[in-house]
Amino acid sequence: MSNYWLMKSEPDAFSIEDLHALNQSPWDGVRNYQARNFMRAMQTGDQVFFYHSSCPTPGIAGTARVCKEAYPDHSSWDPTSAYFDPKSTPEDPRWFMVDIEFVEKWQKVVTLAELKQSPALSDMILTKKGSRLSIMPVTQEEWDYIIKILKT
DNA sequence: GCCAACGTTGGC
C-alpha cells in the first residue's frame, strides 16, 4: 500500500529531465517545517507527482517514486551551502531529505490552470489561493483523477 | 505571548 505526494521544484534549478538524467536524486534544501514533516512520513515506494513551479506553464510534469526514506539533510550544516542553517547540526539535525527516483516524464504537462478548473480537485492544498507549500499529500482519488486528466 | 517587520514563494 503506497501513499501519494506532490513535490514542487523550479525546473530552472531541478527539472523532471534532470531527475531522468540522474535516475535518482536526494530532495535537499527543504526549509519549511510542514514540508519536512510530510517528507518524514514518506515511505519507500510512495508515488510522487513532480510539479514544475515558477515557470511559464506551472503544472505536473511527470511522476517519481520515493526510494530512500527521510535522513538528515547534510547541506543544512555545510557553511558553504546555500541551504546552510546554523541551528542544524549533525548531533541535532533540523532538516531532512528523501531520495526519489525517476518514473515517467509525461507527454504533456497537466497545468495548474487545468487542476484549478476541476471541481474534484478543489480541496487540494495546491489549488488553494495563497498556498506555497512545496510538498503535500495527495489522496488516491486526486491521484486517479489527475491521471485521468493526463489521458484526455 | 503578541505582533510588526522582514524575507520568500510563486502565480500572473
Place this chain on the structure above:
DNA sequence: GCCAACGTTGGC
C-alpha cells in the same frame, strides 16, 4: 517585475 500570501524572527 509586481505583489499577495505566508512563515519566521526578534523586540517588547
